[in-house]
Amino acid sequence: MIRTLFETPSAYRPSEADMAAPVPPVRAVLFDFSNTLFRMIPLETWLRRVGRASGRLALLDEPGAGTEISRQLRTAFRLPRVVALQQGRDLSRDRHWQAMSGWWQHVDFLRGAEDVAYRELTAPDAWAPYPDTGPTLRALRSRGLRVAIVSDFAWDLRTHLVHHGMDTLIDSCVISCEHGREKPDPQLFFTACADLGTEPRATLMVGDNPVRDGGATVCGLRTYILPAEDRTGERGLADVLRLLPGGRPHRG
Template structure:
C-alpha cells in the first residue's frame, strides 16, 4: 500500500464534499501536451515557412513573456496568446487566422491523447452514490477546462466547477478556494482537497482548514508529502481506503 496518512494519530473524518484539481490530478498532463505542441509546431513550420527550432524557441519565449506580463491569472495559460506572441517574435506580426488554427490544432490533439488515471471515474461515482458533494478548482480559462471535463465524460460527476478565470486568480491564491467553498455551502473543515501540487493545491487549501490529499507519481519518482494529510498515487487504492471503514463516518462497502 502506497497510501500514507499524516494525521498525527487523529481519525480521518469522512467529508461532506471533496474538491479536485484537474491537470495531473485526474489525468497525466505531460504526454498529451507534448503531442499537442509537436502538432502545433509542425503546422507553424508549414504555414510560416520557418525552421522548426526557431518555432520552438519563439513559442517558449512567448510563453515566458505572457506569464511574466499577466502573472497568476487564467489568461496567463492561454495557448492562443502564446501562439500569437510566438508568431510575432518570428517577425510575422499578428496573424489571426494562423494563431486560431494553431490553438485549435493544439487542443484537438491534446484532448485526443488524454486519459483519466485508472479508478478516477469509479471513485467519483461512488462518492456521488454516497451523497458526498464534489467540485473542481482548476487553473486556466473556463472554456478549455469545461471541454476537458466533458471529453472525459465527467460533466455529470461534479456539483460545481470553479476555474481561475471565474475566480479572477490562479491557485494558491484565496479567491478560487473561497468561491468553491461558497458554492458548496459546506464548512471547510468538512471538505477534502485532492490535488497534485504541494503549493497550489495543498498550501492553498490548508489555511481554510480543509483536509488535503496529495496525489504523487511514485513511478516517476516525483512528489513530496508537502505537509498534506494524505499522500497517495492510485485512485483505486484511495477508493478502497475511503470505504474500508478506516475513514470515520464513511460507509464501509
C-alpha cells in the same frame, strides 16, 4: 486565549468547540483539473493537429523537427518577457492568449500560426482524463460524496468534461477565469465548499501543486498532494479513496 507560541496563518476560524471535537469525516472532495484529473494530449499529437490545420504538416516530417521544436519551446519559455507573461495568465482567456502567443512567436513552427495553435489547445478533445479519473469519480459518487473542481484555467473546462462524458460526475466547477482569482486565493476554496454545501473541515482538496492546491489548508480543508510528474498512465487517484469513509479503493 493563546493556543500556541506561533500563530498559524489561516483564513478559516473554527470555534473552540470545533477545535476540541473530533475531526469530521470527509463529506466532499475538491480536485484540481490540469495534471490531476485531466492532462493535455501529447505534444507531438498537438503539433500534428496544428500542422494539419495550418498547412504546415510537412514541416514535422523533416529530420529532427520534433526535437528542434521542443528545444525552442523550452528555450523560449525561459525568456524574461515570456516568463512575465505567464504571471496571472489564468485570470482570463485574453491574458492566457497573450501568454501563449507571446511564447509561441519565438518558435519557428508556431510563429504565424498562433491562432490555430490556440484553437487546438482549447479544443474539447485536447484534454483527456487519466485512466483512473473516471473510476475514482464514480466511486466517490457511489459513496455519496459531493465533488467539485477548483482549477486555475483560462477557459470553461466543462467543455472537456462534457466531451468525455464526465460532466455528470462533477457537482460544481470553480474556475479562476470566471472568478478573477487564482489559487491559493481562499475565496476559490470557500466558494467550492459553499457550492457543495459542505464545511471546509469536512472537505478534502486533491491536487499536484503544494503552493496553489496546498493553500486549501489555511481554509480548514485537508489536502492531498500528488507527485508533480508528467504521468501518462494512471494518476494514483485510487489512493485518495483510502482517505475517505470506507477506506478501500474502488475497482472497476
